[in-house]
Every structure is written in structure tokens, then in C-alpha cells.
Amino acid sequence: xxxxxxxxxxxxxxxxxxxxxxxxxxxxxxxxxxxxxxxxxxxxxxxxxxxxxxxxxxxxxxxxxxxxxxxxxxxxxxxxxxxxxxxxxxxxxxxxxxxxxxxxxxxxxxxxxxxxxxxxxxxxxxxxxxxxxxxxxxxxxxxxxxxxxxxxxxxxxxxxxxxxxxxxxxxxxxxxxxxxxxxxxxxxxxxxxxxxxxxxxxxxxxxxxxxxxxxxxxxxxxxxxxxxxxxxxxxxxxxxxxxxxxxxxxxxxxxxxxxxxxxxxxxxxxxxxxxxxxxxxxxxxxxxxxxxxxxxxxxxxxxxxxxxxxxxxxxxxxxxxxxxxxxxxxxxxxxxxxxxxxxxxxxxxxxxxxxxxxxxxxxxxxxxxxxxxxxxxxxxxxxxxxxxxxxxxxxxxxxxxxxxxxxxxxxxxxxxxxxxxxxxxxxxxxxxxxxxxxxxxxxxxxxxxxxxxxxxxxxxxxxxxxxxxxxxxxxxxxxxxxxxxxxxxxxxxxxxxxxxxxxxxxxxxxxxxxxxxxxxxxxxxxxxxxxxxxxxxxxxxxxxxxxxxxxxxxxxxxxxxxxxxxxxxxxxxxxxxxxxxxxxxxxxxxxxxxxxxxxxxxxxxx
Amino acid sequence: xxxxxxxxxxxxxxxxxxxxxxxxxxxxxxxxxxxxxxxxxxxxxxxxxxxxxxxxxxxxxxxxxxxxxxxxxxxxxxxxxxxxxxxxxxxxxxxxxxxxxxxxxxxxxxxxxxxxxxxxxxxxxxxxxxxxxxxxxxxxxxxxxxxxxxxxxxxxxxxxxxxxxxxxxxxxxxxxxxxxxxxxxxxxxxxxxxxxxxxxxxxxxxxxxxxxxxxxxxxxxxxxxxxxxxxxxxxxxxxxxxxxxxxxxxxxxxxxxxxxxxxxxxxxxxxxxxxxxxxxxxxxxxxxxxxxxxxxxxxxxxxxxxxxxxxxxxxxxxxxxxxxxxxxxxxxxxxxxxxxxxxxxxxxxxxxxxxxxxxxxxxxxxxxxxxxxxx
Numbered sequence: 001x002x003x004x005x006x007x008x009x010x011x012x013x014x015x016x017x018x019x020x021x022x023x024x025x026x027x028x029x030x031x032x033x034x035x036x037x038x039x040x041x042x043x044x045x046x047x048x049x050x051x052x053x054x055x056x057x058x059x060x061x062x063x064x065x066x067x068x069x070x071x072x073x074x075x076x077x078x079x080x081x082x083x084x085x086x087x088x089x090x091x092x093x094x095x096x097x098x099x100x101x102x103x104x105x106x107x108x109x110x111x112x113x114x115x116x117x118x119x120x121x122x123x124x125x126x127x128x129x130x131x132x133x134x135x136x137x138x139x140x141x142x143x144x145x146x147x148x149x150x151x152x153x154x155x156x157x158x159x160x161x162x163x164x165x166x167x168x169x170x171x172x173x174x175x176x177x178x179x180x181x182x183x184x185x186x187x188x189x190x191x192x193x194x195x196x197x198x199x200x201x202x203x204x205x206x207x208x209x210x211x212x213x214x215x216x217x218x219x220x221x222x223x224x225x226x227x228x229x230x231x232x233x234x235x236x237x238x239x240x241x242x243x244x245x246x247x248x249x250x251x252x253x254x255x256x257x258x259x260x261x262x263x264x265x266x267x268x269x270x271x272x273x274x275x276x277x278x279x280x281x282x283x284x285x286x287x288x289x290x291x292x293x294x295x296x297x298x299x300x301x302x303x304x305x306x307x308x309x310x311x312x313x314x315x316x317x318x319x320x321x322x323x324x325x326x327x328x329x330x331x332x333x334x335x336x337x338x339x340x341x342x343x344x345x346x347x348x349x350x351x352x353x354x355x356x357x358x359x360x361x362x363x364x365x366x367x368x369x370x371x372x373x374x375x376x377x378x379x380x381x382x383x384x385x386x387x388x389x390x391x392x393x394x395x396x397x398x399x400x401x402x403x404x405x406x407x408x409x410x411x412x413x414x415x416x417x418x419x420x421x422x423x424x425x426x427x428x429x430x431x432x433x434x435x436x437x438x439x440x441x442x443x444x445x446x447x448x449x450x451x452x453x454x455x456x457x458x459x460x461x462x463x464x465x466x467x468x469x470x471x472x473x474x475x476x477x478x479x480x481x482x483x484x485x486x487x488x489x490x491x492x493x494x495x496x497x498x499x500x501x502x503x504x505x506x507x508x509x510x511x512x513x514x515x516x517x518x519x520x521x522x523x524x525x526x527x528x529x530x531x532x533x534x535x536x537x538x539x540x541x542x543x544x545x546x547x548x549x550x551x552x553x554x555x556x557x558x559x560x561x562x563x564x565x566x567x568x569x570x571x572x573x574x575x576x577x578x579x580x581x582x583x584x585x586x587x588x589x590x591x592x593x594x595x596x597x598x599x600x601x602x603x604x605x606x
Numbered sequence: 607x608x609x610x611x612x613x614x615x616x617x618x619x620x621x622x623x624x625x626x627x628x629x630x631x632x633x634x635x636x637x638x639x640x641x642x643x644x645x646x647x648x649x650x651x652x653x654x655x656x657x658x659x660x661x662x663x664x665x666x667x668x669x670x671x672x673x674x675x676x677x678x679x680x681x682x683x684x685x686x687x688x689x690x691x692x693x694x695x696x697x698x699x700x701x702x703x704x705x706x707x708x709x710x711x712x713x714x715x716x717x718x719x720x721x722x723x724x725x726x727x728x729x730x731x732x733x734x735x736x737x738x739x740x741x742x743x744x745x746x747x748x749x750x751x752x753x754x755x756x757x758x759x760x761x762x763x764x765x766x767x768x769x770x771x772x773x774x775x776x777x778x779x780x781x782x783x784x785x786x787x788x789x790x791x792x793x794x795x796x797x798x799x800x801x802x803x804x805x806x807x808x809x810x811x812x813x814x815x816x817x818x819x820x821x822x823x824x825x826x827x828x829x830x831x832x833x834x835x836x837x838x839x840x841x842x843x844x845x846x847x848x849x850x851x852x853x854x855x856x857x858x859x860x861x862x863x864x865x866x867x868x869x870x871x872x873x874x875x876x877x878x879x880x881x882x883x884x885x886x887x888x889x890x891x892x893x894x895x896x897x898x899x900x901x902x903x904x905x906x907x908x909x910x911x912x913x914x915x916x917x918x919x920x921x922x923x924x925x926x927x928x929x930x931x932x933x934x935x936x937x938x939x940x941x942x943x944x945x946x947x948x949x950x951x952x953x954x955x956x957x958x959x960x961x962x963x964x965x966x967x968x969x970x971x972x973x974x975x976x977x978x979x980x981x
Contacts, residue, residue, distance in 0.1 A: 016747045019792045020917055024905050027790070027921065031901055031928050035894050038932065041939050045849040046887045053849025057883075060846065061862045231867040 062239060063229045065135070066201030069220025070166060072247030074180060074210060076256040077283070077484060082180050083211065085166035088141035091150065096132035097159030097232060104157055108138075111150055115140045116303060137203060139185065139300045141167055158232050168204065168299045174292035176259045178320045179284070179420060179482060180252075181209020182295030184302075198222065204299065208320075210252065210482055213419045220247035251484040253283035261600050265593045266290045271581035273321035273461040275480070276597055279469035279566060279575045282478030282488070284418065285601060286576075287462075289321040322461050323423040327579050329453040329464060330536030330586065331386045332564045333407060335505045336467060337394070337451055338379050340406020342501045346397050349379040349504050359392035359448070366392050366448050369537070383508035386519050386535065388452050395451030400442055403450060404430035409477065409494045410467035418462050418480040426463055429456035454539060464577035468564040470494065471509075472532070472572035474502065506532050510569055513595075520563070520591040529602060533565030533594065535586030558582040563590035567598045574601045629678040629974040631907065637900035638674075638966060641951040642667050644893065645877075649954045652864050652872040652880040659873065659954065666956050670963035677967025681975045682916045685968065686740065692729075693737040693760075699726035700767040727768050727776050728957050731926065732965055734764050734780055738787040739918035747914060748792030757788055775945035782929050786922035791914070828943055840876070843868045844938045848882040855886030873954040875946055878938050893952075897931050900951075907973045916972040923965045 045053065074083035091108075098104055105124050108115065115138075123138060130136055142150065142162075150162050168183045183204040186194070190205055199205070201222050206212035223244030227235045262274045266288070274288040293310055310317055319325065341347045357373030359366045368374065368388040374381070382390035395403060408414070413428025427433070429450055431442040449455040459467075466480050475494035496502065509532035511517070513524030519535045538560040561583030566575035576594045583589035625632050646663060653659040703726055738757045742749050749757075761784035768777035789798070813821065830838040847863035856862070861883040864872040872880050881889050904924035911917035927950055934949040936942035948958050 012746050016914070019747055020790060020921075021909060023790050023792065024909050024921060027925055028902065028905055031898065031925075034928075034932050035898060038935050038939070038941075039891060039894060041936075041941050042848065042882065042887055042890045045845060045939060046852050046882065046890070049849050050852045053846050054852065056846045057850035057862060060843075060868050061866055229866070236866070 060231075061228055062226050063235070065225045065227055067223035067225050067241075067244040068165075068201035069222050069244040070246040071168060071183070071220065072218040073249045074218075075249065075251045076254050076259075077252060077285075078255065078257075079251070080256050081171060082176070082252065082254070082256060084169050084171060086169045087164050088167045089144070089147040090141060090163060090165050091138040092135055092161045092163045093127055093138065094135045094159045094161075095127060095130060099158055101128070104160060107153065107157055108160075111153065112140065112142065112146055118304060119301065137163070137165060139203070141300065170295045172256060172260070173296060174294045175263060176254060176256065176287065177209070177292045177295045178289040178322060179209050179254060179259075179287035180295070181211035181213075181420075182207055182298050183211050184298040185300075207298065208295075209420050210250070213421050214250055214483065217250060218247040221245040252482050253278070253285065253484050254287065254482060255285050255601070257604075258286045258597065258601050259288065262286045262288045262593075262597050263290060263292065265596055266580075269580045269583050269589065270315045271321070272579050272583065273325055274576060274578050274593065274597060275322050275461045275465035276574055276576045276601065277465045277469045277478070277480050279472040279476075279478065279572045282466075282469065282480050282491070283484070284480050284482050285574060286597065287322050287420075287482070289319070289325070291315045291317040293317045320420070320422070321579070321581075323418060323420050325460055325579065325581075326424055326426050326458040327460070327560050327562070327581075328455075328457055328538040328540075329412075329459040330538035330560070330562050331388075331452055332464060332534050332536035332562050332577075332586075333412070333453040333457065333459075334383055334386065334391060334451075335471065335509055335534055336407045336410055336412075337391060337398070337403055338383055338508075339471075339501060339505045340402065341394055341398055342379060342504065343497045344398075344402065344406070346402065347379065347394055349501070352376045352378045353382070353390045353393050355387050355389035357389070359389045361392070361396070361445065361448060364445065380504060380508040380511065381517075383505065383534070384511040384515050384518050386512075391451040392448045395447045396444060398447075398451075400447040400450060401430050401432075403447070404428055404433075407467075409475075410470050411463055411477070412457075412459055412467060416460075416462050416466045416480050419482050419486065423462070424460055426460050427456050427458040453536060461577045461579050464562075464564055464579075465575055468566055468577055469572075469575035471502075471506070472566035472575045474499075506569070509534050509565070513565070519587045520595075522587075523592045523595045527567075527595070527599065529567050530569040531565055531567030531595070531598060532569055533563060533591065535591050536562030536564075537584070537586045538562060540582065558584050561589035562586045563594040565591075565594045565598060567602060573605060574598050626974070628675060629970055630675070631903070631970045631973050634900065634903045634907070634966065634970060634973075637896060637903060638951065638963075641893075641896050641900065644881075644896070645952045645954075647858065648877050648881055648884075648952060649873050651859050651861060651884060652877055653954075654865050655859065663954050666959060670959045673960060674963040674967040674970070677964050678970040678974065680967075680971055682919075682968075682972050685736065685919075685971075686743065686915055689733070689736045689740040692733045693740075696726060696730045696733045697763065697767065700730070700764070702726075704767065704770060725957055727771075727773065727780060728961050730764055730768070730780055731783060731961050732923075732968075734761065735783045735787045735922040735926065736919055738784045739791075739915050739922070742787070742791045742918060743913065743915035745914075748794065754788060754791075754793060754797075757784070757791075761785060761788075775947065779926075779929060779933070779947070783922055783926040786925040787918050789925075790908075790918050790921045830944055831940070840870050841938070841940050841944055843870065844876050844879040845940050847876075847879040848939055851883040851886045851889075853887045855882070855884045855889055858884055860884050874948055875934070875953065876938050877953050878935050878949050881952070897928070901925075901928050904969055907969050910976065911972055912976045916976070920969050920972050923969065927962070927965070 071085055073081060073085065076082055109120060127136060147162055154160065154162060170180065170182065184207045186199065186203055186205045194205070198219065198221060206215040206218065211218065221244060224242040226239035228237050228239060229235050258276065262276070266272060270291060272290055274286060275284065276286040277284055291313065297306055342349050354376050355368055355374040357368050357371050369386070374385055374387045374389070377385070377387045377390045381387065407428055413426055415423050415425055434440055434442050446455050450457055462480055466478070469478055470476065475496055477492045477494060479488050479491070481488065510530060512520050512535065513531050513533045515521060518524065520533050524531065540560060561580040563578040563586050564576065566572045576597050578590040578594040580589045580593070646660060649663045650660040737760055741753060741757050745753055761781050764784065765777045765781040768780060826833055830841045832838065834842055843863060847861065847869050861880045863869040863883055864880045869876055869879055881893060901924050905921060908917045908920035908924065911920055930947065930950045933942060933945065934947050937944055937947065948955050950958065950962050
């Protein structure tokens with residue numbers, strides 16, 4: 001074998017060896033050169049770009065989880081819990097760790113049959129839109145059984161983790177919903193207005209009432225938990241923690257028992273409002289707007305059907321009547337008009353006016369509610385018996401602007417400053433007001449009907465309660481509020497010319513309840529305390545809500561029933577305003593409700 | 607087998623030790639064992655301290671070392687005799703793979719021979735350079751153009767049979783091992799440069815005639831980071847592992863990228879990234895130095911070989927080793943496109959290690975049998 005070797009000459013063998021050696025040397029240099037390239041590459045990655053890759057590796061390894069703050073609880077004035085946080089099971093989704101979105105969606109449908117398809121579709125749509133690395137919670141509370149079933153199958157569902165969260169609950173349900181409010185999912189508009197870093201990990205925000213007004217106090221500040229996670233998103237260990245700062249617990253002035261009682265008084269009437277205020281300091285004791293609705297429905301997002309039902313309810317539960325219900329105040333403004341007149345010496349309190357049952361002006365007859373007339377009336381009689389004619393005549397002596405100036409200090413026509421968002425101002429008409437809003441001159445005939453709280457006059461129940469409280473406390477302009485610890489400016493005082501004038505008006509209101517001819521005398525009988533009150537029956541001239549059903553139209557045309565009052569007379573502790581929409585006469589419907597609320601409150605308040 | 611004792615040799619001392627009896631080259635073995643020791647540590651770390659994986663790795667190393675020892679005993683002239691038959695066998699098996707191959711593992715085409723699953727392309731890594739070397743053993747170097755053409759034909763045939771599997775990466779690497787034989791046999795520089803120039807010139811022309819989707823595929827292949835969630839994910843995670851190791855590394859068992867499963871294939875194709883993360887630039891330089899040591903020793907053995915057949919085999923096998931190392935490290939560091947390729951002597955896995963150790967066995971045989979051969 002190897003014959004070729006034997007025929008090789010030495011010279012050939014030498015040149016062969018030299019050729020091969022040259023190639024070997026070249027190869028070795030080639031190896032060294034390319035390895036140098038690799039070392040250069042490594043130096044670039046590990047030396048020059050080290051910082052960058054170091055950060056990326058840390059970023060891979062360390063996930064930052066937000067610890068959402070615990071929302072502050074809400075208590076009533078007697079430390080009864082009104083808004084609580086209850087631990088519930090839910091699922092946490094991280095999109096980048098989900099391998100098969102369709103599978104996850106299918107599994108969730110199987111595991112959580114009570115989580116409706118509509119809500120599921122909505123949630124997954126949202127999940128697909130959130131940034132890949134973010135974690136979002138399922139807006140659903142799993143039962144213990146569902147949680148256990150999920151735990152068994154969780155291995156097949158990377159990116160979905162069972163977790164506990166706190167869910168806002170309202171133990172009293174619908175009671176006081178318009179005051180307490182509720183939390184709900186943060187919507188796009190809210191998202192643009194809030195500080196995003198404070199709301200990381202939180203998906204609800206105060207939507208209404210106290211929950212919204214004191215959102216900043218209640219929310220708190222989120223904390224941060226650094227954890228080491230593997231590529232599949234499983235947390236392996238906890239690193240650094242910055243704890244969250246829980247939201248402040250707040251105490252309300254509301255008396256939830258009184259609230260419940262006041263709401264229960266509406267059993268025969270579907271729509272209305274009661275606001276009760278402590279006249280000494282403006283603390284709101286009860287804030288009723290009926291119909292109510294259950295705020296617990298909104299916390300995880302309400303389903304379409306329930307929402308539509310509430311929206312279509314002809315009694316409009318979403319209207320917050322206490323602050324947004326604008327009603328003609330009717331005769332309830334008579335004490336304020338009378339006080340303004342006698343304080344300004346426009347009329348002597350003893351001057352008597354004859355009421356034939358109507359007042360004639362410019363050929364037009366303005367009727368008194370009592371067709372037969374009240375006869376001779378002085379100021380006190382006129383309030384006690386609610387004589388319209390007395391005020392018709394008085395109003396022409398006063399003029400609309402004086403009526404306006406008499407009532408404005410009591411808060412009519414301006415915001416009361418109550419700590420519920422979205423309050424309405426109502427209307428306290430004046431010449432200036434009419435010129436500005438309607439670009440029309442004032443007619444004196446309008447003054448006449450304004451004096452009995454009709455015409456342009458519109459007031460909210462909170463405004464009426466506030467005015468009543470100011471009358472009760474001797475002119476201290478209190479600010480109605482629900483937060484017990486509200487920091488308020490010291491109340492201003494209405495200028496009092498002669499305290500006797502105030503006493504006269506209050507005496508007249510006492511006689512409404514306790515006098516022989518008082519409009520609400522039936523309801524003042526047998527009370528263990530003396531009180532002042534004024535009834536009102538506001539005529540409803542037009543139907544504002546065009547979609548009231550036909551069978552309700554008659555009832556809708558009934559007058560609004562109003563009542564204001566305070567007690568005890570010598571040391572007022574509560575002032576109330578009651579409005580029952582289409583409740584008929586004030587003395588028949590609203591007055592007993594007002595009296596009952598006062599009685600109930602004074603029974604258990606020393 | 608009869609062992610001939612070298613009479614006078616400036617490499618081997620007169621006092622004959624155990625290594626001489628076993629036909630082992632001490633220096634080469636030292637380099638190999640150092641790399642394998644490092645490999646064991648890295649496999650242990652990359653597997654997250656999995657003692658079972660490490661144990662299996664050690665068994666494979668033991669088996670492969672045994673094969674090294676066995677092949678070191680086979681004199682090169684025996685290899686020479688068997689080479690054409692092995693080559694024919696290899697070609698037949700490649701054809702068999704195309705006809706009856708097991709498609710189960712994607713691009714990796716296996717041949718099911720009863721209980722053994724066999725990858726014929728693995729065999730061809732050794733046999734193709736041996737065959738081309740066999741071809742030139744008959745002539746003086748540089749060989750005639752006719753022989754070069756025949757050699758190129760054999761390379762093209764083998765590469766062609768693998769490329770249709772389809773396995774472009776392996777095909778190119780095996781072709782490379784044959785081309786190295788041509789290079790060491792004295793393939794004229796003008797042809798080498800001519801071929802390189804022709805390739806460079808033809809690339810834009812080929813590019814011009816490709817379909818848009820084909821172009822897209824090539825672009826993604828060349829720049830995986832343009833697809834960070836698909837094929838780019840691996841390479842990005844690998845670069846993070848390497849870069850975050852810094853100069854000194856995170857220490858043994860300190861690879862967060864591997865332990866937290868961000869780095870894929872951490873015990874196999876991407877084991878270099880684990881090394882870089884745990885031992886930093888210093889570790890990388892030490893590893894590359896060990897490879898240089900082994901390759902240099904191998905090329906030295908080639909330089910000492912007595913005939914064309916053995917010197918061509920020895921040199922081309924070492925250059926093939928180099929190419930594998932370079933391509934793997936280039937790949938995991940984002941310098942080269944991703945081709946599934948283990949790091950020689952480092953990665954966990956059986957067949958590549960076996961092939962490699964056999965080639966080292968052949969090298970040792972060449973070195974320790976050269977006197978006998980020349981006799």
C-alpha cells in the first residue's frame with residue numbers, strides 16, 4: 001500500500017510539506033483572528049454595553065407589583081360601618097405570560113359560569129388592549145368553590161393567578177346611596193384626569209356622593225413590592241417592599257338609623273327627598289333621595305340589563321333629588337319673605353290685611369288656596385294659616401328685589417356647599433336674574449306669585465333644609481356637610497335688626513304645628529316637644545319628564561307636597577325639609593313625614 | 607493489534623508511559639479534559655443544579671472518552687482502508703433518510719435502526735473529510751484540478767443530500783469540513799479568492815430574483831431581533847445573559863437568565879451564554895484559550911503527520927472543530943444567524959460529543975502511529 005509515497009521524490013515531499021505548513025500557519029492565524037473577533041464581540045457586550053444588559057437582566061428578573069392601598073372605610077355618626085372592604089377571590093391576568101388567549105377565555109367560561117358572556121367578552125377585549133407586561137384583575141369575585149376549581153387547573157393557565165383582593169361593600173345596600181355614593185370601575189374620562197401612579201393596581205374610583213367627594217382622602221397611596229419572577233411569571237421570592245399608605249377612614253354626620261327610618265316613610269310615595277340638618281353646626285343627619293338603588297351592583301361593574309332597568313325606571317332613581325331636585329318651594333318660603341318684610345319695616349307685623357279669597361291686580365285675580373278667604377290676617381296669622389292673599393299684597397310693597405334680598409342670606413339661589421358633588425343652585429328670581437337669563441324685564445304680576453314660592457322659584461331640598469336651620473339657629477349661616485371632621489369657616493351671621501321679628505316668625509311657625517288654626521296642627525298633637533313648621537303645596541304646571549307613563553300622568557299632575565320644620569323649639573337640634581313629588585297637599589303628606597323624622601331623632605338623641 | 611514502539615522520537619521520551627501504551631496524546635487529552643470539566647460545571651449550573659442531568663452528562667462523557675480510547679488504537683491505515691466503504695455507507699444512509707427518515711424532530715432527521723436512532727449526517731461530519739483526504743492520498747500536493755473537481759463533487763453530493771432533508775445549517779458545516787481538506791491539500795489561492803468573489807457578486811443577483819416572502823425569511827434569519835417575540839426572543843435573552851455577566855460574571859450558579867428560564871436551551875445550544883453570565887469576560891477568555899490550546903495542539907499533530915491522508919484529516923477535523931465553536935459563539939452573541947448547533951465539548955448532549963471524541967481519537971491515533979505508518 002501507499003505506493004504513491006514510494007514514488008515521491010525528496011524534493012516533492014519537501015515542497016508538499018512546505019505547502020502544508022504554510023496552510024497550517026495560515027489556518028492558525030485564521031483561528032486566532034476570528035477568536036479575536038469573538039473576544040471583541042464579548043468585550044463589547046460585557047464591558048461596553050454591560051450597564052444596558054445588566055439593567056435588562058434585572059428587568060427580566062424583577063417584577064414590580066403594585067400594592068394597592070386599602071380604601072378608607074366610611075362610618076356614620078354613631079360609628080356604624082357604611083362602606084367596608086371585604087376580601088374576595090379574584091384572578092390576576094398578565095398578558096405577556098398568557099400563551100394561548102383563546103384557551104384561557106374558554107377555560108374561564110368553563111370555570112366561572114356566573115361571569116356572564118357579555119362581561120367576559122368585555123374583559124378580554126380590555127385585556128387584549130392593556131400593555132403586555134401589565135397585570136389586571138378580573139372584575140368578578142370567585143366563590144370558594146370556583147377558587148378551588150381554578151387552583152386545581154391553574155397549571156394549564158400560565159399568566160392567570162388566583163389572588164385575593166378587597167372589594168368595596170355597602171352593608172346597608174341602597175340606604176343613603178345618594179349621600180354615601182359608591183365606587184365603580186375607572187372610566188376613560190376619569191383616567192385622563194387622575195394621577196396614574198396613585199391608581200396603579202386600583203381599578204375603582206368614587207363615582208358619587210361621599211365616595212367621590214372625598215376620593216383623595218379615601219384612596220390612599222399605593223406601595224411597591226419587588227419580586228423575582230421566572231420567565232413564566234411565577235413569583236419565586238419577594239425582594240424589597242414599600243408598603244402602601246391606606247386611605248383615611250372617615251366618619252359621617254349621617255345617622256344611618258334615622259336615614260333608614262326616613263327612607264321607610266316613603267312607602268306610599270315613590271319619589272321625593274328628606275334632608276335633616278343639625279341647625280347648630282350644619283351636620284346632615286339624614287339625606288334621603290328616593291327611589292334609591294343598590295350601590296353594591298356597581299362595584300364590579302353592573303350588567304347591562306340591570307343598568308338599563310334602573311335607567312328606564314320612570315321614577316328616575318339616578319336623580320340625586322337632595323341636591324339636584326329643583327322644586328317650586330311653595331308656601332315654605334313665606335316665613336322668610338315675612339321676616340324680610342318686617343325686618344325692613346315694609347309692613348308692621350300687626351297690620352291686618354283682609355283676604356276675600358283672592359287678590360286682584362291689574363284686572364287679574366290671584367286666588368288664595370282657601371276659596372272662601374281667611375278674612376283679616378296679621379303677619380303671624382298669614383304664616384300660620386298660610387294665607388296667600390296676605391303675601392300677594394305684601395309682595396307688591398316689597399318688590400321682587402327685596403324678596404330676593406330677604407331670602408338670599410338663607411341660601412336660596414346659591415350653592416349650599418354640601419360635600420356631595422354636583423349640587424344645583426336652584427333659582428331665586430330678581431330683576432337682574434331675569435334680565436341676565438331671559439333678557440326680559442320683570443313684570444309685577446310675577447312678583448305676586450313669587451311671594452308664595454311659585455313662578456320662577458326653584459329650590460333644592462338641601463337649600464330648604466339649610467334655610468330652615470338658619471331660621472332655627474338665629475341667623476347663623478351654617479354649611480350643610482356630611483363629613484364629621486369637615487374643616488369649615490366659622491359661620492357668618494345674618495344681620496338681625498330686631499330679634500323680636502325672628503321670634504314672631506318662629507311663633508307663627510310654632511302655631512302651624514300647635515295653634516288652633518295651624519295648617520299642620522293635626523300632626524303637632526301629642527308631641528313630647530314643641531316644634532316649628534311650615535307646609536307647602538307647590539303647583540306643578542308642566543310635565544318635565546315627558547316619558548312618564550300614561551297611567552301615571554294623573555298622579556304626576558298632583559302637587560308637590562312640602563314641609564319644613566325644626567325642633568325642639570327652645571333649643572333646636574334638628575331642622576328638616578321634606579318634599580314628596582306629586583304628594584298632594586303639604587299638610588297631608590309631607591308634614592307628618594317631617595314630624596316623624598324629627599320625633600324619631602329626638603327620641604334617641606339626648 | 608500489535609503495537610510498534612517508536613525507536614527514536616523527539617516528541618516521545620524514551621521512557622514509555624501509560625499514555626504511550628494507550629496511544630494517547632497527553633497534551634490534547636489535558637485540553638479536552640479541562641473543557642469537559644468546565645462543561646460538567648456549566649451543565650450542573652445551567653440545569654439549575656439538577657444532579658440527574660449532570661450525572662447523565664458524566665455518563666456520556668465517560669462513554670465518549672471510551673470511544674476516544676478505542677479509536678486511538680485503530681491505526682490510520684485501517685481507517686484508510688475503510689474510508690471509501692464508510693463513505694458509500696454514509697451516502698446510502700443519507701438517501702435512506704430522505705426516503706424513510708423519521709420526520710418527528712423537525713429539521714433533525716434521524717434513521718431508525720431498530721433500537722438505535724441514528725443521524726447519518728453526524729457520521730458524515732467525520733467521513734466526508736476522510737473521504738476527500740483519501741482522494742488526495744494518491745497524489746502529490748497540490749493535487750491536480752481533476753482531483754480537486756472530484757473532491758468538490760463528493761462534497762457537493764454529501765451537502766446536497768443533507769440540504770434536502772432539509773437542514774441547510776448542517777449541510778453548510780459538513781461541506782465546510784470537506785472544503786478544509788481542499789484548502790489544506792493546496793487548493794490554489796486564486797480559486798479560493800475566485801470562489802469568494804463569485805459568491806459575493808452572485809448574492810445580489812440571487813437576491814434580485816427572490817420572492818418577497820423569501821427575502822423576508824432571509825432578513826429575519828439575518829436579523830432575528832426584528833422579531834423579538836419569535837425567533838429573536840432567544841437571541842435577545844442570550845445577549846442579555848452574556849452582557850449582564852460583565853467582566854467578572856455573576857459567579858457559579860449565579861445565572862439568573864438560565865435559572866429563571868429566560869434563556870432557552872441553556873444546557874445545550876446556549877451554554878456559552880451561561881458561562882458568559884456566570885464567569886464574565888474573564889471566563890470567556892479562559893474558555894477560548896482552552897479551545898485555542900486544543901486546536902493548536904491538533905494542528906501541531908497535523909504538522910507532524912507523515913502522509914497526506916493523515917495530515918489532511920487531522921488539520922480539517924481541527925478546523926471543523928474551530929468552525930463549530932465560532933459559529934456557536936457567534937450565534938449566541940448575536941453576531942451570526944441562529945442555527946441549532948451545540949458548543950463542542952461544552953454542551954449537554956450525546957451524538958455531537960461522540961463524533962467529536964472519535965475525531966480526537968483519530969487525531970491521537972495519527973500522532974501515536976506515525977512511525978508505524980511510515981515503516
